[in-house]
Amino acid sequence: MSLVVMATGGTGGHIYPAVATARELMARGHEALLLGQRGGMEERVAAEQGLPFQGVDAGKLARSGQGRPDPRELLRAVRGVAEARAFLSRTRPGAVVGFGGFASLPGVLAAQSLGLPTVLHEQNARLGLTQRLAAGRARAVGTAYPKVVGLPEGKATMVGMPVREERLPRAEALARLGLRDGPLTLLVMGGSQGSLALNNAVPDVLRGIFGETGTSPEGPVQVLHSTGPRWLEEVAPRVADLPWYHAVGYTDAVAAWSASDLAITRAGTGTLAEAAFHGVPLVMVPLPESAENHQLHNALSVQGAGRGGWLSNQPWPGGWGRRC
Numbered sequence: 395m396s397l398v399v400m401a402t403g404g405t406g407g408h409i410y411p412a413v414a415t416a417r418e419l420m421a422r423g424h425e426a427l428l429l430g431q432r433g434g435m436e437e438r439v440a441a442e443q444g445l446p447f448q449g450v451d452a453g454k455l456a457r458s459g460q461g462r463p464d465p466r467e468l469l470r471a472v473r474g475v476a477e478a479r480a481f482l483s484r485t486r487p488g489a490v491v492g493f494g495g496f497a498s499l500p501g502v503l504a505a506q507s508l509g510l511p512t513v514l515h516e517q518n519a520r521l522g523l524t525q526r527l528a529a530g531r532a533r534a535v536g537t538a539y540p541k542v543v544g545l546p547e548g549k550a551t552m553v554g555m556p557v558r559e560e561r562l563p564r565a566e567a568l569a570r571l572g573l574r575d576g577p578l579t580l581l582v583m584g585g586s587q588g589s590l591a592l593n594n595a596v597p598d599v600l601r602g603i604f605g606e607t608g609t610s611p612e613g614p615v616q617v618l619h620s621t622g623p624r625w626l627e628e629v630a631p632r633v634a635d636l637p638w639y640h641a642v643g644y645t646d647a648v649a650a651w652s653a654s655d656l657a658i659t660r661a662g663t664g665t666l667a668e669a670a671f672h673g674v675p676l677v678m679v680p681l682p683e684s685a686e687n688h689q690l691h692n693a694l695s696v697q698g699a700g701r702g703g704w705l706s707n708q709p710w711p712g713g714w715g716r717r718c
């Protein structure tokens with residue numbers, strides 16, 4: 395039994411695969427903890443999921459082509475590496491797994507500077523900046539996609555996307571979300587931060603299609619729209635007169651996927667993998683500002699995979715999709 399540290403943070407796309415991996419390692423008799431930004435989303439998620447957490451400072455490095463890094467952010471990153479080094483020298487884990495994003499950098503760089511084994515997991519079809527900085531000294535890089543742009547040949551192993559492998563019976567999921575059993579259920583989810591574009595467009599479009607009563611030719615419809623915590627106050631009043639339209643700031647994703655028949659989403663890999671695990675068909679709207687347009691690459695990789703999709707934690711045979 396050894397301790398394995400998951401260096402992660404920033405957004406759900408980097409945090410939830412770390413949670414799923416930590417769970418799997420614990421089930422196999424190892425100790426696991428999440429290491430990320432103190433006060434970041436990862437600290438809240440670790441508490442919710444009952445996982446140990448170590449917080450450090452972390453700073454955002456500017457992406458290439460977007461100007462020089464902010465010196466205050468650089469300083470925070472450097473302080474984060476020093477804090478992570480102190481923690482890792484004390485605990486001497488067997489390995490540190492980096493899930494990408496600026497908050498994973500301190501843990502991974504500190505581990506590499508101490509000579510501890512590091513492994514990376516890249517969730518997107520393009521190698522992220524943090525991963526690029528650490529890939530050279532990592533023992534291995536696991537990828538979610540068969541092909542990852544920016545990764546040297548021979549360095550990567552496709553391992554799939556770790557997802558929380560939990561499903562609820564539909565009736566229980568609907569009850570947990572305060573939704574009715576019966577109507578066709580449509581999920582609108584713009585990723586862990588919400589999506590301004592979906593928030594702006596979708597409520598009016600769906601009002602136009604389903605009217606005041608939420609009726610389609612196939613029968614009644616209901617919508618669960620996760621707006622992102624910042625945007626709920628803006629979206630909620632616009633749908634307050636529609637009894638079939640439920641806007642929330644953040645939702646229990648396991649329940650939401652278990653309850654839904656169709657979803658309108660961005661194209662972060664977490665979202666795509668969870669939809670496949672739950673067999674929910676998607677209308678994908680990739681985030682155009684995603685670093686190097688990686689969400690378009692993600693979406694192109696899965697389009698046409700068919701309802702059912704792939705299973706997590708497994709290489710995806712023949713590219714994408716295992717129909718079920």
Ligand SMILES: CC(=O)N[C@H]1[C@@H](OP(=O)(O)OP(=O)(O)OC[C@H]2O[C@@H](n3ccc(=O)[nH]c3=O)[C@H](O)[C@@H]2O)O[C@H](CO)[C@@H](O)[C@@H]1O
Pocket residue numbers: 405406407408410517518583584585586587620643644645646647648661662663664665666668681684685688689
């Ligand atoms: C702005 C940004 O940096 N976005 C990136 C981030 O997106 P983001 O974190 O939004 O990406 P994902 O779609 O990969 O994951 C979202 C996660 O949040 C969860 N969730 C979301 C809403 C909700 O109400 N409840 C909930 O639990 C989902 O179930 C999922 O597990 O990581 C992705 C994967 O690296 C990248 O492709 C995105 O470009």
